[in-house]
Amino acid sequence: MAWFLSSDLIAVRAANFAATISISGIFAFVYVVARPAYRTANLPLPTSLLRALRFLSWASLALALLTSFAWSIGISRALGGAVGVVLLKTQFGHVMLMRVGMILCVATGIGGLGRRSALGYFYVPLTGALIAAAAWQGHAGADIGWGGAIHLAADISHLLAAGIWLGGLLPLALFLVTALHGDGGGVLPARVGVSRFSMLGLVCISTLFLSGLINTWFLSGTLPALVGTPYGWLLLAKLAIFCAILGFAALNRYRLMPRILLDSDTAFVGRGMVRNTLIEAALGLLVIAIVGVLGTLVPGLHQEPIWPFAERFTLDSVQADPSLRYDAIGSSLSALVGLFVFGFALYRGRVFLAVIGAILVFGFGWHAVDLVLVPATPNSYAVSPQPFTAVAIANGHALYLQNCVSCHGPDGHGDGPLAARSPIPVADLTAHLFMHTEGDLYSFVTDGIDGGVMPSFAATISDGDRWDLIAFLEARADASQSGLVLDWDAPQSFADRVSVLAPRSAMEHRH
Numbered sequence: 001m002a003w004f005l006s007s008d009l010i011a012v013r014a015a016n017f018a019a020t021i022s023i024s025g026i027f028a029f030v031y032v033v034a035r036p037a038y039r040t041a042n043l044p045l046p047t048s049l050l051r052a053l054r055f056l057s058w059a060s061l062a063l064a065l066l067t068s069f070a071w072s073i074g075i076s077r078a079l080g081g082a083v084g085v086v087l088l089k090t091q092f093g094h095v096m097l098m099r100v101g102m103i104l105c106v107a108t109g110i111g112g113l114g115r116r117s118a119l120g121y122f123y124v125p126l127t128g129a130l131i132a133a134a135a136w137q138g139h140a141g142a143d144i145g146w147g148g149a150i151h152l153a154a155d156i157s158h159l160l161a162a163g164i165w166l167g168g169l170l171p172l173a174l175f176l177v178t179a180l181h182g183d184g185g186g187v188l189p190a191r192v193g194v195s196r197f198s199m200l201g202l203v204c205i206s207t208l209f210l211s212g213l214i215n216t217w218f219l220s221g222t223l224p225a226l227v228g229t230p231y232g233w234l235l236l237a238k239l240a241i242f243c244a245i246l247g248f249a250a251l252n253r254y255r256l257m258p259r260i261l262l263d264s265d266t267a268f269v270g271r272g273m274v275r276n277t278l279i280e281a282a283l284g285l286l287v288i289a290i291v292g293v294l295g296t297l298v299p300g301l302h303q304e305p306i307w308p309f310a311e312r313f314t315l316d317s318v319q320a321d322p323s324l325r326y327d328a329i330g331s332s333l334s335a336l337v338g339l340f341v342f343g344f345a346l347y348r349g350r351v352f353l354a355v356i357g358a359i360l361v362f363g364f365g366w367h368a369v370d371l372v373l374v375p376a377t378p379n380s381y382a383v384s385p386q387p388f389t390a391v392a393i394a395n396g397h398a399l400y401l402q403n404c405v406s407c408h409g410p411d412g413h414g415d416g417p418l419a420a421r422s423p424i425p426v427a428d429l430t431a432h433l434f435m436h437t438e439g440d441l442y443s444f445v446t447d448g449i450d451g452g453v454m455p456s457f458a459a460t461i462s463d464g465d466r467w468d469l470i471a472f473l474e475a476r477a478d479a480s481q482s483g484l485v486l487d488w489d490a491p492q493s494f495a496d497r498v499s500v501l502a503p504r505s506a507m508e509h510r511h
């Protein structure tokens with residue numbers, strides 16, 4: 001999968017997506033929106049519209065063909081093989097050849113575009129297959145088993161919906177311009193066309209959202225991966241742009257379309273709709289560019305996330321302490337009652353009651369949130385890259401003796417010779433160590449705590465040794481909680497205990 005990492009393919013991939021999306025969008029638009037709209041108005045499809053759409057089809061087809069070759073060459077360079085070998089011997093190559101075949105087939109349909117509706121039964125599915133086949137060239141094509149099948153299905157639906165909707169935007173703009181400003185028969189076909197397109201859009205948008213959710217789950221997996229890796233950030237940017245497109249689409253559908261019926265407004269409203277549609281199409285291109293970059297990045301699931309916030313959510317402390325648990329449940333319920341009071345007061349127009357409701361909601365609600373918020377570090381969700389072994393633990397112990405006893409004491413109780421001089425009580429490393437994640441412990445040792453009260457060891461202890469230190473701290477905290485006394489200097493004496501010693505961290509290490 002090394003070629004996912006090379007970056008020179010981004011533009012080619014994105015252009016290939018854009019071109020095939022445009023092709024499938026044009027055919028779907030003509031046969032599902034434009035033809036029926038003009039039939040309703042008892043008019044033929046305007047030749048100027050068909051001419052423009054044919055031109056757009058040829059341009060998209062040429063770009064699709066060109067980028068297919070460039071993409072194949074790029075991949076074979078990245079793999080270090082001949083283009084012919086890549087095309088004939090890899091799944092990527094087979095899919096590529098199939099898609100080029102489809103592109104050539106589509107070319108036979110451009111001349112007759114929009115002539116007979118029966119042609120649509122062949123060319124609309126064909127252009128759909130052209131875009132759907134790209135799913136086998138992405139991450140989903142590499143998965144296996146049931147999960148792989150679901151991921152692949154989600155990817156195919158995502159591509160199809162994107163093709164029909166995003167690819168239909170430019171044709172829609174051309175359609176509106178011809179209908180409202182050109183020789184295209186005026187308001188009636190425009191109105192039918194726009195309402196048909198928004199129905200289609202609604203189906204596509206729901207599909208995009210659902211399949212996107214499934215894809216996100218497969219590729220990004222967790223909240224830390226979503227907010228803490230470049231892959232996740234791009235995904236969020238894509239989502240934000242998608243929402244902006246929805247905004248413009250909604251503006252067209254709910255604000256402008258109803259006004260198009262008022263004849264006096266038609267030209268003005270039509271211009272607004274065309275402008276919004278073009279903005280949508282431009283934002284759509286931006287989304288496609290992001291998709292091009294995403295395909296070349298390592299998905300969030302396979303990267304150590306950098307947690308960007310000062311706090312994180314955890315149920316650990318609430319679960320560990322029954323009184324905190326009742327506190328959390330009680331204040332959540334009180335906040336809920338407050339919400340009810342607030343809603344009732346708004347409904348009845350009672351200001352005083354609304355204020356009381358708001359105070360209940362925010363007061364108790366914030367308290368409940370506060371109970372599950374704990375301080376976080378950038379590495380909160382990092383997991384040790386090293387195996388959890390007796391040798392690592394013994395190495396960690398040696399490092400501990402050199403660097404940490406002076407403050408934390410030989411047994412980690414916070415009673416070393418320097419502890420008395422510390423402005424902040426030195427932590428007992430056997431007490432509540434597991435309240436912190438492994439990644440947090442790593443951050444403490446790497447960056448120090450409280451502006452140097454505990455010093456940073458980034459410069460003096462290597463990265464791997466720091467993780468060994470953490471392995472030792474976890475092992476010792478676990479041993480001391482289960483009352484085990486072990487000789488940390490002699491790895492062979494506790495080697496058989498390692499698997500039960502720190503079940504939590506050992507489990508983290510194994511996945």
Ligand code: HEC
Pocket residue numbers: 400403404405406407408418422424425426427428429432433436441444445449450453454455457469473
């Ligand atoms: C100069 C004294 C000093 C030295 C040396 C020192 N620490 Fe600390 N350490 C502290 C103090 C003080 C705290 C408590 C900070 C706080 O509570 O804000 C602390 C806290 C910690 C904590 C957080 C524990 C918790 O449960 O909150 C860890 C983990 C830790 N130290 C590990 C180490 C390790 C590993 C070393 C050796 C590489 C080390 N420390 C060396 C002073 C020191």
